[in-house]
Amino acid sequence: MxxxxxxxxxxxxxxxxxxxxxxxxxxxxxxxxxxxxxxxxxxxxxxxxxTGVITGFHAEIDPAATGRQLEALIAIRLHAHARGGLRAFQRYLSELPATRRVYFVSGERDFLVHVAVADSAGLRRLVGDTLSVREEVAATNTSIIFEHVPGIRTAL
Structure with a gap:
């Protein structure tokens, strides 16, 4: 079920x-x-x-403890001609070493990607040399995460 x-x-x-x-x-x-x-x-x-209500159990790791002190959200819009490859691009994003979560979203952007990298140079390389150069990517918008708000859980 x-x-x-x-x-x-x-x-x-x-x-x-x-x-x-x-x-x-x-x-x-x-x-x-x-x-x-x-x-x-x-x-x-x-x-x-x-029944798939509980989809898994996992540990939450502080990225800074593993050398990834800088986290960001990257909004990505694909070119219209690339929309047929949404699932393949989603897989590509999920396999990047910096990726923590990938969200397929509605609105002006197609994906929102939560990443963790060592520093601003690593973020620049990820956005400028890895994501933006892909032919299916029309635009990116990056927001640095300053702080996580602890203790927020899904309401049940």
Whole structure:
């Protein structure tokens, strides 16, 4: 069943809220926080994963800790003739070493790419020598990220 077709109840929402806050909770801790038996909790989480509601578990890494102190959002507009290759270009963007996230968006731009690089020279190379020179790229607009606002989570 696709995630959009699965009806989530209050217990599912409670599980998702807790996992959004701390994806490392043990099953016993999660069950206690939600107020259900550990066996029920395990079955619920397994069902949320198998139906695609939970798409994965991951660690969030501070890019600065890995030598990538500068983050930016790059808005990219493709030429009209390149629109047939949107998926291929999206794959290309996602495979760039600096890429953290790729968003296919509506409006004036086609993609919004969150990147992390070592410094301003690295960002200039990425935009000027890697992205802007691609024949399908009509324009880019880069915004440097000064700060992330911590603690914002998806409302469930």
């Amino acid at each position: 696709p995630p959009a077709a699965r009806v989530l109840d209050d217990t599912d929402h409670a599980i998702l809220r807790e996992l959004t806050q701390d994806g490392r909770l043990t099953n016993s801790e999660l069950a206690a926080r939600v107020g259900i038996a550990p066996s029920t909790c395990h079955a619920r989480v397994r069902a949320l994963v198998s």
